Amino acid sequence: MMTTSKEQVEQLVAEILQDSTEEDEEVLLHLLNGLREKQQGIHRRYINATLHMVGKFEPEVSEVRIPITPVIHNTIKVPHGGIVATIADAAMGGLASRYVPEGYNVVTTNMNISYIATTTNKELIARGRFVHKGRQTLVMECDIEDETGRRLAIATGSFFVIQRRP
Structure with a gap:
């Protein structure tokens, strides 16, 4: 059975967190918060969201x-x-x-x-x-x-x- 993009994201995030450093977690949180702000309409472009x-x-x-x-x-x-x-x-x-x-x-x-x-x-x-x-x-x-x-x-x-x- 083929996995969906959402399942791939969930699996990748779980793997990253399993082996993460504190800095990795800070970066992931920064990127995810930017993506959330893009979804909320705070940013119109992904580059702006990524960089806050x-x-x-x-x-x-x-x-x-x-x-x-x-x-x-x-x-x-x-x-x-x-x-x-x-x-x-x-x-x-x-x-x-x-x-x-x-x-x-x-x-x-x-x-x-x-x-x-x-x-x-x-x-x-x-x-x-x-x-x-x-x-x-x-x-x-x-x-x-x-x-x-x-x-x-x-x-x-x-x-x-x-x-x-x-």
């Missing part, structure tokens, strides 16, 4: 935050550079997408990031702002810090305006 990403978007600036947990650690137990780039893209792209007219959206065409420092603190914060507002392209910049104000990276990005898909 929250954002504030005003007309000219944005702020995106994620907690620093083992989920985003690299091998030296600090935030992975790809995650830092991801929240920079979310802060800049989220702000850019709110600027364009109804029926349009943006896609990232280019992003550069310079890493300055790392942190073992509690939160990553990306703050995006406009550099240029064109009809077809938007240029943005972003500072990434921890909750103490320590600058971790700076990023720039270009976004192309596209018609929203149905």
